[in-house]
Amino acid sequence: xxxxxxxxxxxxxxxxxxxxxxxxxxxxxxxxxxxxxxxxxxxxxxxxxxxxxxxxxxxxxxxxxxxxxxxxxxxxxxxxxxxxxxxxxxxxxxxxxxxxxxxxxxxxxxxxxxxxxxxxxxxxxxxxxxxxxxxxxxxxxxxxxxxxxxxxxxxxxxxxxxxxxxxxxxxxxxxxxxxxxxxxxxxxxxxxxxxxxxxxxxxxxxxxxxxxxxxxxxxxxxxxxxxxxxxxxxxxxxxxxxxxxxxxxxxxxxxxxxxxxxxxxxxxxxxxxxxxxxxxxxxxxxxxxxxxxxxxxxxxxxxxxxxxxxxxxxxxxxxxxxxxxxxxxxxxxxxxxxxxxxxxxxxxxxxxxxxxxxxxxxxxxxxxxxxxxxxxxxxxxxxxxxxxxxxxxxxxxxxxxxxxxxxxxxxxxxxxxxxxxxxxxxxxxxxxxxxxxxxxxxxxxxxxxxxxxxxxxxxxxxxxxx
Amino acid sequence: xxxxxxxxxxxxxxxxxxxxxxxxxxxxxxxxxxxxxxxxxxxxxxxxxxxxxxxxxxxxxxxxxxxxxxxxxxxxxxxxxxxxxxxxxxxxxxxxxxxxxxxxxxxxxxxxxxxxxxxxxxxxxxxxxxxxxxxxxxxxxxxxxxxxxxxxxxxxxxxxxxxxxxxxxxxxxxxxxxxxxxxxxxxxxxxxxxxxxxxxxxxxxxxxxxxxxxxxxxxxxxxxxxxxxxxxxxxxxxxxxxxxxxxxxxxxxxxxxxxxxxxxxxxxxxxxxxxxxxxxxxxxxxxxxxxxxxxxxxxxxxxxxxxxxxxxxxxxxxxxxxxxxxxxxxxxxxxxxxxxxxxxxxxxxxxxxxxxxxxxxxxxxxxxxxxxxxxxxxxxxxxxxxxxxxxxxxxxxxxxxxxxxxxxxxxxxxxxxxxxxxxxxxxxxxxxxxxxxxxxxxxxxxxxxxxxxxxxxxxxxxxxxx
Numbered sequence: 065x066x067x068x069x070x071x072x073x074x075x076x077x078x079x080x081x082x083x084x085x086x087x088x089x090x091x092x093x094x095x096x097x098x099x100x101x102x103x104x105x106x107x108x109x110x111x112x113x114x115x116x117x118x119x120x121x122x123x124x125x126x127x128x129x130x131x132x133x134x135x136x137x138x139x140x141x142x143x144x145x146x147x148x149x150x151x152x153x154x155x156x157x158x159x160x161x162x163x164x165x166x167x168x169x170x171x172x173x174x175x176x177x178x179x180x181x182x183x184x185x186x187x188x189x190x191x192x193x194x195x196x197x198x199x200x201x202x203x204x205x206x207x208x209x210x211x212x213x214x215x216x217x218x219x220x221x222x223x224x225x226x227x228x229x230x231x232x233x234x235x236x237x238x239x240x241x242x243x244x245x246x247x248x249x250x251x252x253x254x255x256x257x258x259x260x261x262x263x264x265x266x267x268x269x270x271x272x273x274x275x276x277x278x279x280x281x282x283x284x285x286x287x288x289x290x291x292x293x294x295x296x297x298x299x300x301x302x303x304x305x306x307x308x309x310x311x312x313x314x315x316x317x318x319x320x321x322x323x324x325x326x327x328x329x330x331x332x333x334x335x336x337x338x339x340x341x342x343x344x345x346x347x348x349x350x351x352x353x354x355x356x357x358x359x360x361x362x363x364x365x366x367x368x369x370x371x372x373x374x375x376x377x378x379x380x381x382x383x384x385x386x387x388x389x390x391x392x393x394x395x396x397x398x399x400x401x402x403x404x405x406x407x408x409x410x411x412x413x414x415x416x417x418x419x420x421x422x423x424x425x426x427x428x429x430x431x432x433x434x435x436x437x438x439x440x441x442x443x444x445x446x447x448x449x450x451x452x453x454x455x456x457x458x459x460x461x462x463x464x465x466x467x468x469x470x471x472x473x474x475x476x477x478x479x480x481x482x483x484x485x486x487x488x489x490x491x492x493x494x495x496x497x498x499x500x501x502x503x504x505x506x507x508x509x510x511x512x513x514x515x516x517x518x519x520x521x522x523x524x525x526x527x528x529x530x
Numbered sequence: 531x532x533x534x535x536x537x538x539x540x541x542x543x544x545x546x547x548x549x550x551x552x553x554x555x556x557x558x559x560x561x562x563x564x565x566x567x568x569x570x571x572x573x574x575x576x577x578x579x580x581x582x583x584x585x586x587x588x589x590x591x592x593x594x595x596x597x598x599x600x601x602x603x604x605x606x607x608x609x610x611x612x613x614x615x616x617x618x619x620x621x622x623x624x625x626x627x628x629x630x631x632x633x634x635x636x637x638x639x640x641x642x643x644x645x646x647x648x649x650x651x652x653x654x655x656x657x658x659x660x661x662x663x664x665x666x667x668x669x670x671x672x673x674x675x676x677x678x679x680x681x682x683x684x685x686x687x688x689x690x691x692x693x694x695x696x697x698x699x700x701x702x703x704x705x706x707x708x709x710x711x712x713x714x715x716x717x718x719x720x721x722x723x724x725x726x727x728x729x730x731x732x733x734x735x736x737x738x739x740x741x742x743x744x745x746x747x748x749x750x751x752x753x754x755x756x757x758x759x760x761x762x763x764x765x766x767x768x769x770x771x772x773x774x775x776x777x778x779x780x781x782x783x784x785x786x787x788x789x790x791x792x793x794x795x796x797x798x799x800x801x802x803x804x805x806x807x808x809x810x811x812x813x814x815x816x817x818x819x820x821x822x823x824x825x826x827x828x829x830x831x832x833x834x835x836x837x838x839x840x841x842x843x844x845x846x847x848x849x850x851x852x853x854x855x856x857x858x859x860x861x862x863x864x865x866x867x868x869x870x871x872x873x874x875x876x877x878x879x880x881x882x883x884x885x886x887x888x889x890x891x892x893x894x895x896x897x898x899x900x901x902x903x904x905x906x907x908x909x910x911x912x913x914x915x916x917x918x919x920x921x922x923x924x925x926x927x928x929x930x931x932x933x934x935x936x937x938x939x940x941x942x943x944x945x946x947x948x949x950x951x952x953x954x955x956x957x958x959x960x961x962x963x964x965x966x967x968x969x970x971x972x973x974x975x976x977x978x979x980x981x982x983x984x985x986x987x988x989x990x991x992x993x994x995x996x
Contacts, residue, residue, distance in 0.1 A: 166883070166885060167772075167773055168769045168772050168773045168883075168884055168885035169772070169883035169884045169885045169886075169914075170772060170884070171883070191775055192775075212718065213718045213722075215716055215718075219715075219716060220715070223693075224716055224718075226722065226725075227689075227693065236972070236976070240972045240975075241972065242972045242973060242976055243969070243970065243972075243973065244969075244973070246881075246949075246950045247883050247948050247949075248881040248882060248883055248913070248914055248915070248948075248949055248950050248953065249685075249686075249881070249883075249884065249912075249913040249914055249915070250681055250685060250690055250881050250910070250913045250914075250915045250950075250953040250954055251881055251950040251952070251953055252678065252679045252681075252690075252729050252950075252952050252953065252954055252955070252956050252957070253950045253951050253952050253957060253961070253964075253965050253968050253969065254729075254957060254965050254968075254969055254973070254977055254995060255726060255729070255730055255734075255977055255980060255995070256679075256692065256722075256725045256726060256728060256729055256730075257973070257976060257977075259692075259722045259725040259726070260721060260722060260725070260726050260980075262722060263718050263720075263721070263722055264721055264722075268721075280775030280776070280777060281775060303634045306633075306634050306635070306636060307633055307634045309657055309658075309746030309747060310746070311746060348814075349817075350817065351815075351816065351817060415712075415714040415715070415716050415717055416714060417632070417634075417635035417637070417713050417714055417715075418634055418635045418636070418715065419632065419634035419635045420635075444716070446715075447714070447715040447716045448635075448714055448715055448716075449714070449715070449716045482713050482714075483712075483713075483714055484712045484714050484716075484717040484718075484719045485719050486717070486718050486719050487714065487716040487717055487718065488716055488718055489718070490718050491718070491719060491720060495719070498719075499719050499720050502719050502720075503709070503710075503719065503720055504709065506702070506706045506707065506708045506709075507708060507709065507710070507720070507723070509706075510702070510708055510723060510984065511720055511721055511723075513983040513984065514721060514726075514980060514983055514984075516983065517979040517980055517982065517983035518976065518979065518980075529720060529721070
């Protein structure tokens with residue numbers, strides 16, 4: 065067993081079984097799922113079970129001048145959970161208790177390591193709904209979702225994670241335990257510290273308890289597909305849907321590259337000759353059919369070649385499943401695109417005002433051509449939040465360089481269109497330079513001032529965001 | 531014309547007509563509508579017209595070591611806009627331009643002095659809706675609404691101001707101009723500075739531009755009234771409505787004191803023999819009648835003595851108008867309750883988890899008895915956010931003391947029930963002690979650290995919140 069004064073302190077506080085130094089385990093905890101991001105090897109992985117144990121980890125690390133990197137399920141896509149050399153990784157995976165579900169106040173109180181799908185299932189038994197549904201929902205944790213302010217497919221109607229976070233318990237760099245927010249539907253007592261911690265990617269504190277608000281169980285929904293001969297026409301349909309005041313509960317776009325990748329990965333009868341496909345749903349119960357018909361009309365008026373509604377819940381689930389497969393299918397497509405399975409995917413994330421979606425899609429196609437890299441586009445069209453996925457050959461430095469250039473061009477285009485460099489994946493290590501461009505020098509100074517106010521020694525998740 | 535180096539600087543930057551030193555005007559700008567709060571006399575009232583002029587005011591004040599107190603329409607109820615002696619009041623009322631309304635991206639960009647009702651009217655012409663509707667909506671400004679994170683009657687279904695603020699332009703204490711947030715539906719680029727400024731009551735910066743998100747125009751709604759023989763039964767009905775998964779677009783409570791005050795103020799045929807009245811609405815268009823019927827069923831099952839639906843839009847508007855008159859009617863009732871019109875109202879604001887509403891109402895009745903002061907209760911029952919309004923005789927120190935005691939007892943009860951000391955009116959001067967109790971010493975230290983990081987000299991709205 066590796067020994068050091070810091071490890072001794074950690075073992076004394078947490079017990080041997082929650083203080084891991086096995087080299088394989090350390091390697092496993094080096095990084096999340098982001099590409100293009102550096103990652104170090106931690107000194108130790110800790111798995112505290114309680115707030116008190118998190119305090120002990122943070123205090124011990126501070127005493128020994130060692131940084132702390134909080135981690136959930138490491139499904140992030142921006143490198144925010146990547147370790148730095150010699151750090152204490154603080155895994156929240158053992159803090160997985162659902163402490164309370166209150167159907168009248170419509171809240172739940174959970175530890176950070178609870179998996180999103182576990183919470184969703186638990187509240188469903190009470191006729192309630194926790195809407196945020198990132199692609200990783202079956203494995204990612206509420207703590208990670210809160211730390212990255214995760215999005216998902218429901219956001220177009222129901223908003224992102226931050227809309228559902230009422231209050232937090234946070235262990236600060238000082239080892240003090242801060243309680244933010246409330247259990248009430250409304251509250252304006254002091255600064256909104258809750259939302260300052262949401263999306264701060266573990267740089268301001270370690271979240272140890274989360275109070276979320278819940279909605280009543282969703283109503284029955286109906287799903288449809290619209291097939292377009294150009295991505296621009298699909299983009300125009302999205303703008304028209306917004307302009308007509310419609311509120312779909314789902315409005316996703318898949319381009320031809322993704323349709324083909326999915327069909328190759330798992331044949332589902334998708335129209336692979338289409339340039340783009342919009343997947344839309346209406347969840348207004350008895351009115352869903354009317355609302356879906358209005359969505360279909362707008363798509364047809366915008367030039368859809370074909371519009372069809374799922375005939376039953378099974379077909380609707382299959383369409384959703386196809387969308388959920390976009391990510392693994394595209395990974396497979398990229399791997400197979402180059403000899404030796406060396407192909408890989410640089411997953412980007414950009415959001416523009418809805419009205420600029422068609423321009424974004426056109427621009428990404430132009431960038432793919434100019435940079436000579438395949439780029440597939442998929443994402444949350446109704447929010448103007450797209451994931452251009454860049455296919456690169458990891459064994460070929462020139463291909464990697466072209467991919468990197470395309471990534472930067474897409475970021476630049478997004479900002480030029482009035483957008484943001486990250487709609488839902490976060491800044492982490494991947495987007496630090498682009499964050500600085502987006503928020504400017506005053507914004508950077510304010511970020512630094514807040515970081516310094518809460519973590520003067522810079523011990524929490526160093527190098528992330530800023 | 532009064533002269534001083536600071537006034538000279540201000541006049542040089544803003545012009546004489548935007549730098550006001552008339553004693554009557556200074557007196558007028560001493561305070562907002564809060565009771566029990568001290569207020570000083572400002573040195574000057576400035577009315578900048580642009581962000582550049584706000585920068586000039588902040589820089590001039592900083593140079594001369596004079597505090598700046600931002601003010602909107604001064605309709606606040608916590609003293610957050612109260613002047614301190616010798617301060618520069620920065621009124622945003624001349625910054626009243628609506629810069630942009632974009633129906634596709636569903637956003638509007640406004641200066642802070644735009645009146646809520648003006649924005650609501652302007653976006654309605656585009657088929658859009660800006661939901662936040664504080665009681666003061668016909669006179670209060672968006673800047674003030676954002677600074678206090680104002681609530682209103684729509685919140686039960688549509689949330690409070692912060693849910694609609696996408697981005698801000700803020701002049702910092704340093705005179706630098708910070709841009710926060712975005713124009714996109716989603717975005718996670720860096721810390722959520724936007725929501726840090728929302729509700730910070732002018733203590734962290736002066737908001738000079740606001741980007742808000744909008745919703746499609748509301749659907750047709752139907753309104754009903756349920757009459758209860760006890761406030762506890764009305765509270766139980768509210769809990770049942772939530773437990774049944776219903777989502778009324780309005781769920782307000784008026785107690786007998788308020789019903790009588792309104793009826794005396796403007797006879798509308800309200801049931802003044804009732805102990806409590808719930809006002810509810812469903813705004814689901816063609817389904818409103820069904821949804822209203824379900825609300826009525828739950829109220830009847832909870833013991834409502836009578837339930838009736840408004841027969842048409844005129845009657846529904848009259849019911850809403852009755853609710854909106856609660857505040858002025860209660861002011862009049864209080865004034866008339868003591869000789870010489872010396873009666874006054876201490877307006878409180880407390881929010882508890884929905885499930886604790888009945889306990890809150892019972893507790894307030896007990897406190898009224900124990901402290902021997904009349905207390906009427908009105909508010910946003912669906913959010914658990916109530917306004918206990920305490921009637922005092924301003925000419926009688928003993929009455930004032932009893933009122934103050936009742937106020938404190940209500941705050942204590944709210945916290946004991948898992949609630950917050952302010953659901954929507956804010957902290958300002960009125961609730962500083964209760965904020966400190968609610969958030970505890972760690973919370974206070976974090977507030978102070980953030981204040982110090984952004985305003986090290988403490989020149990922005992000193993003495994508020996903290």
